Amino acid sequence: MSTQNPHATRPVADDEAFGVPTFEANGGDWSEIAAEAARLGEERIVVNMGPQHPSTHGVLRLMLEIDGETVTEARAGIGYLHTGIEKNMEYRSWTQGVTYCTRMDYVAPLFQEAGYCLAVEKLLGVTDQVTERASQIRVLMMELNRIASHLVFVATGGNELGATTIMILGFQAREELLEVLEMVSGLRMNHAYIRPGGVAQDLPPGTTAFTREKLGKLRGHLHQLEDLMLENPIFKLRMQGVGYLPLAACMALGVTGPLLRATGLPYDVRKSDPYSGYETYDFDIPTATEADSYARVIVRLEEMYQSIRIVEQVLDRLDASAGQPVMVADKKIAWPAQLAVSGDGMGNSAEHIKEIMGTSMEALIHHFKLVTEGFRVPAGQVFQTVEHARGELGVHLVSDGGTKPYRAHFRDPSFNNLQATSVMCEGGQVADVVVSVASIDPVLGGVDR
Amino acid sequence: MSEETKDVVATSPQEHPLLEVVAVRHGMFGTQGSGDTSGYGGLVAPVVLPGPSERPYGGWFDEVVDILAELLEESGTGYAQAVEYVVVDRGELTLSLHREHLVEVCKHLRDDPDLRFELSLGVSGVHYPLDAGRELHAVYHLTSVTHGRRLRLEVAVSEADPHLPSTTSVYPANDWHERETFDFFGIVFDGHPGLARIEMPDDWVGHPQRKDYPLGGIPVEYKGATVPPADERRQYR
Numbered sequence: 001m002s003t004q005n006p007h008a009t010r011p012v013a014d015d016e017a018f019g020v021p022t023f024e025a026n027g028g029d030w031s032e033i034a035a036e037a038a039r040l041g042e043e044r045i046v047v048n049m050g051p052q053h054p055s056t057h058g059v060l061r062l063m064l065e066i067d068g069e070t071v072t073e074a075r076a077g078i079g080y081l082h083t084g085i086e087k088n089m090e091y092r093s094w095t096q097g098v099t100y101c102t103r104m105d106y107v108a109p110l111f112q113e114a115g116y117c118l119a120v121e122k123l124l125g126v127t128d129q130v131t132e133r134a135s136q137i138r139v140l141m142m143e144l145n146r147i148a149s150h151l152v153f154v155a156t157g158g159n160e161l162g163a164t165t166i167m168i169l170g171f172q173a174r175e176e177l178l179e180v181l182e183m184v185s186g187l188r189m190n191h192a193y194i195r196p197g198g199v200a201q202d203l204p205p206g207t208t209a210f211t212r213e214k215l216g217k218l219r220g221h222l223h224q225l226e227d228l229m230l231e232n233p234i235f236k237l238r239m240q241g242v243g244y245l246p247l248a249a250c251m252a253l254g255v256t257g258p259l260l261r262a263t264g265l266p267y268d269v270r271k272s273d274p275y276s277g278y279e280t281y282d283f284d285i286p287t288a289t290e291a292d293s294y295a296r297v298i299v300r301l302e303e304m305y306q307s308i309r310i311v312e313q314v315l316d317r318l319d320a321s322a323g324q325p326v327m328v329a330d331k332k333i334a335w336p337a338q339l340a341v342s343g344d345g346m347g348n349s350a351e352h353i354k355e356i357m358g359t360s361m362e363a364l365i366h367h368f369k370l371v372t373e374g375f376r377v378p379a380g381q382v383f384q385t386v387e388h389a390r391g392e393l394g395v396h397l398v399s400d401g402g403t404k405p406y407r408a409h410f411r412d413p414s415f416n417n418l419q420a421t422s423v424m425c426e427g428g429q430v431a432d433v434v435v436s437v438a439s440i441d442p443v444l445g446g447v448d449r
Numbered sequence: 450m451s452e453e454t455k456d457v458v459a460t461s462p463q464e465h466p467l468l469e470v471v472a473v474r475h476g477m478f479g480t481q482g483s484g485d486t487s488g489y490g491g492l493v494a495p496v497v498l499p500g501p502s503e504r505p506y507g508g509w510f511d512e513v514v515d516i517l518a519e520l521l522e523e524s525g526t527g528y529a530q531a532v533e534y535v536v537v538d539r540g541e542l543t544l545s546l547h548r549e550h551l552v553e554v555c556k557h558l559r560d561d562p563d564l565r566f567e568l569s570l571g572v573s574g575v576h577y578p579l580d581a582g583r584e585l586h587a588v589y590h591l592t593s594v595t596h597g598r599r600l601r602l603e604v605a606v607s608e609a610d611p612h613l614p615s616t617t618s619v620y621p622a623n624d625w626h627e628r629e630t631f632d633f634f635g636i637v638f639d640g641h642p643g644l645a646r647i648e649m650p651d652d653w654v655g656h657p658q659r660k661d662y663p664l665g666g667i668p669v670e671y672k673g674a675t676v677p678p679a680d681e682r683r684q685y686r
Contacts, residue, residue, distance in 0.1 A: 078647060078648070079646075079647055079648040079649065079650070082648040082649065084657065086658070087657060087658055088679075091679040091680065091684075122539055122540075123539070125539070251567050251568060251594075252620075252621045252622065253621055253622050254568060254569050254570065254571065254620070254621075254622025254623075255622075256568075265594070267594050272594070272597050273597065273599070372685070373685040374685070379471060379496050379497065379498050379499070380498055380499050380538050380539060381498065381538075381543075381575075381588075381601075382539055382541060383541065383570075383590050383599070383601060385570070385592075385599075392570065392592075394570045394571065394590055396573045396588060396590065398471075398498075398575050400471035400472040400496050401471070401472065401474075401496040402472065402496075402685075403685050406471060406472075406575075407573075407575045407576075407658075409573035409574075411570050411571045411573070411590065411626075415625065415629075416570075416571060416622060416625070416626075418625075419621075419622065419624055419625050448648060449648075
């Protein structure tokens with residue numbers, strides 16, 4: 001329809017709220033607010049928490065209707081971080097799409113990259129041609145990212161309870177892993193490292209040894225965190241029995257990931273529908289049965305140890321597969337540019353530049369065509385899911401046979417899991433809202449895309 | 450261009466009313482507006498999505514379609530009235546449905562112990578402006594945790610009558626997903642408990658993920674020039 005005229009938004013209309021006594025509270029003394037409420041004689045109090053509230057895990061807006069300290073109704077409002085990434089991807093080549101989708105859930109960017117690339121490969125029909133080493137590197141990156149993401153959950157969750165020590169320890173541990181990711185991809189976040197057909201470049205020399213060293217340190221950090229949290233009476237009082245979401249509610253609301261596994265169902269896409277060779281690794285799916293916030297912390301901590309197990313196995317395999325290709329052999333798909341690590345970080349590879357600029361005109365033409373035009377993907381649609389740190393990430397891609405995605409849709413686990421906010425918070429205390437939302441571990445970049 | 454595409458050129462898209470025409474390509478090299486220097490500029494090739502598949506579909510696909518057909522016959526709806534066609538492509542099963550019976554099909558898929566697609570992974574929309582009368586598609590992704598299976602439901606509606614029954618009564622998980630599809634594509638899900646915009650501001654006009662949504666260029670400070678919007682820039686297509 002051509003009648004659509006986009007325009008900027010006006011301020012929230014006050015027409016509907018006309019005549020209703022309102023007062024604004026931006027922190028401050030609650031007894032004054034309570035006195036004001038008593039003076040107005042209005043018993044229904046709606047508290048707007050966020051979208052700039054530090055305890056809402058980003059720009060999440062919670063609309064709470066409270067009666068004293070009890071939450072009688074809770075609604076989540078999202079959209080404050082909507083940047084149109086899916087729409088943007090329709091105007092960039094299939095390879096450039098990685099750079100966009102990595103920015104959705106910025107705490108766990110490698111899962112979007114992997115899910116997207118697996119979907120593009122399925123559309124191209126080259127899934128079998130992805131080399132073993134490329135899959136191994138993907139598994140390494142994803143598992144390191146899973147630990148890093150769970151550490152952010154522990155850290156920010158602790159911080160929201162007021163436990164700054166947990167936050168400092170969590171971020172310290174995460175930093176160890178980000179150093180590995182930085183060594184491999186050149187960036188701490190938003191890597192754009194996994195590409196359709198493989199990965200951007202091979203691991204730099206010494207990566208496996210460096211990762212093993214970091215894993216040792218990580219274990220120390222994890223034990224320290226466990227000692228600090230798990231038997232802490234305040235931590236347990238705040239967490240146990242809070243944000244209860246049983247299996248039936250999880251299935252009805254499509255809630256996946258650690259929240260679902262904390263109800264006792266060992267559903268994990270890595271086991272039920274393996275990709276990137278996960279079926280060849282030896283690991284368990286940790287579960288708990290309490291289905292509360294505390295159980296979710298336990299499940300995530302256990303998952304970190306399982307991820308370490310996978311990383312140890314994949315490091316041995318990477319040592320054995322050193323020197324093997326990390327991109328599909330098909331030169332019509334494989335990204336031609338090569339990068340190299342030098343003193344000041346990642347940059348152009350002098351050898352590759354020498355070849356295309358000095359010796360082979362055909363190589364230059366090929367490089368130019370593939371980088372500017374990209375490759376064509378046969379028309380059709382696929383749906384690929386991967387086990388994201390927060391649940392099941394689904395990538396729905398439609399191709400029109402062109403050099404760009406016709407439609408890219410990401411079923412972000414946080415987007416779906418946030419729907420459980422009402423069920424988890426209603427009937428509880430206001431302070432428990434913070435704990436419940438933290439236990440969902442939403443990342444608003446992924447929710448709003 | 451492959452053999453397949455040539456066949457498509459020979460038969461006009463009107464003869465295949467069920468095939469979704471996603472694009473019509475002109476010329477060979479994807480560029481536009483720079484004149485034809487190749488001699489291939491006159492080529493016109495409609496691009497269509499993979500069409501209906503014939504039995505056997507392979508693997509568990511036949512079993513699932515058989516059970517669903519049986520259930521639909523039993524309930525008096527009839528398989529042919531509910532399921533338009535079945536597509537098997539790239540190892541994935543898609544059931545294209547008539548919108549009237551979408552909720553009933555979802556119910557069967559969720560409740561029958563041999564089907565048991567108990568987990569919905571949401572709804573996504575796709576806009577095919579060239580697929581006359583069926584421009585807007587809603588795509589439902591279902592997963593069976595019990596049997597380890599996945600399938601996709603697709604329902605097409607026209608821009609003039611963009612109404613679909615809401616599936617939230619069967620899959621409450623689709624609540625926000627349907628709101629998002631309404632927000633981005635303008636598909637109205639009848640019976641949804643609160644079909645408000647979710648990502649865009651409440652008073653936004655238009656549905657941004659539609660292909661004909663005006664993107665707007667960026668004015669630059671040079672003699673009134675404008676950086677053209679993304680879809681109008683010279684580019685490979």
